Amino acid sequence: MLKIEMFSQADTVKGQGVGSVYDELMAMLHRHFQSKLKIDVNHYRKADVSHYHTINFPYYLSTFSKRRGRKVGMVHFLPETLDQSLKMPKWVKAIFYRYVIAFYKRMDQLVVVNPAFIPKLMAYGIPKKKITYIPNFVSRHEFYPVDKDVKRALRIKYRYDVDRFTVIGTGQIQTRKGVMDFVKLAKKYPQYQFIWVGGFSFGKITDGYPQLKQIVDNPPKNVAFPGIVDRSKMAEYYNMADLFLLPSYNELFPMSVMEAFSCGIPVLLRNLDLYKNIFKDSYASFNNFSELSKELEKIVNSQDLQKQLRAKSLKIADYYSEDRLAKIWYRFYQEQAKKS
Template sequence: MVLHVHTMGPFAVMRMLAHRGPRLISAHVTPETLVGSIRGTYLTIGFVRWYMRKVFDLATLILSVSEATTLELKELGVRGTIIPTSNAIDEQRIRPLSGRRDELRREFEWDDRPVVLGVGQVQPRKGVEEFVSCARSLPHLRFVWVGGIQFGMLSDARHDLTRLRASAPPNVTFTGLVPRDKVFEYCAAADVFFLPSKHETFGLATLEAATAGLPLVLTDLPCYREWLKDAYLHGETVAEFVALIRCLEDEDVRAKWAERASDTAVGYDSRMLVNGLREAYLLAAAGI
């Protein structure tokens, strides 16, 4: 029997230690992922790196979600066998929602203004401050951030981000945590996806937005360059992001970038995930 874990907590470690068959772990998280997510990570980064390296080395196979993540694992000193197994999603949970766009916008009580959507935990790493700053510069657009402060008191800059939400301009809405299917509905109803994140291992929320046919405005991260190629707009500063979002106010420009994102997302559907996992399980069972 193959054991496949997706987390690195004590329960997952105990399962891996007790399991006598092949052990697989998906590398969704690296030490860099926790910087700007968990309070005080910079003070304990040495321990975090040691702990993650030990956990990854328990696995028979490590499934890396991107080449950028593979490089991080190698820099971490992971000794186990790493194979690429990209993230994928069930596109049938997202694409059909496009037919409900008008209905969903009425449900969300949105007017005709273009809606700029961000999805992720409310934390510095995700670029929430930059998101709000862009909204201040574009008061004629509606900005919606889907996601909450997931780690509670352990969240990095929790008090600062709580104040940021409270003082956000009137064209910004924070939904808090919502079910995943509701996130898909927000994607189907929005006009632009904007995520100025500072680090991602792959960008699953970005893939969901691309599958929904949203044009993408992102930071130019290595993982995005790998799978999105030239299917997204990218910037580094608030001024650059504002300029890109302004360009997407033109419906023809928006449609062009939406088509590019949607076409790219086709290659990351559920069939790809099934095939990748089947190959990984066969390799693990054969003892590599």
């Protein structure tokens, strides 16, 4: 039996994707490999593989112990991606960014969820052979489609209009997520209702906090900000919607998009290069606000297009299925344990 030591504080900050990725992986490993893997969390016991999900300083110090076995690190961000999420003094930023790369370099193997990160890590001096691409996945046990009657019942439950076209966005409320465009779109189309699920996970150091906080406290009448919702309730919010919209300017492999796909709702995303390799043609896209408005109108006014997008969502969700990714992860752990 392989001994895996997980190191994570991902669940200490609510409403962010790192925690969702970690929770999905842990649940999958327990469902599929309870008799093959012995998994501990933050116990610092001797292990065949130590898997680091967050970069806390005590974890960095632990990498110098021979008890750690093969050290595997998840790459959820790089300095340039943090730059668009958090506001920090320049000297703090310089130190922290150097620490991020130093942490990654302490690993024997890194796992990226998007292949676009591989050349960026190589530019920091990390050899390609030390980087493995394993995509995110979402459990169909939690995120799955529902019929029209259930959708209607969910809107009644959460006190939303049962007959209005409903657009949902999810994620931390920050500038890079495109929340401003989300609200701007809502103002242009007051006949539809818009819901953004998420909050200020990092408080006042969130990029754009003052302006965004004012909008959240005084939203347009057709916009709701229910805040950070427990993950066990997220599928209900997706399934209330007719369309999932993420106007983010910068992403890796967003769990929110995977969750929307898994619930079988149409997806509309900003046209980012990093989506093309991982999501193919499974979504509608736009480049600017004008195109965003036109895409929304097309989707609202075409039942056929909605049907096509729902089918594409379910198809890509099947490709990133838990069963397929479970085999990939188990094989990866076996390979890493042999090298240790």
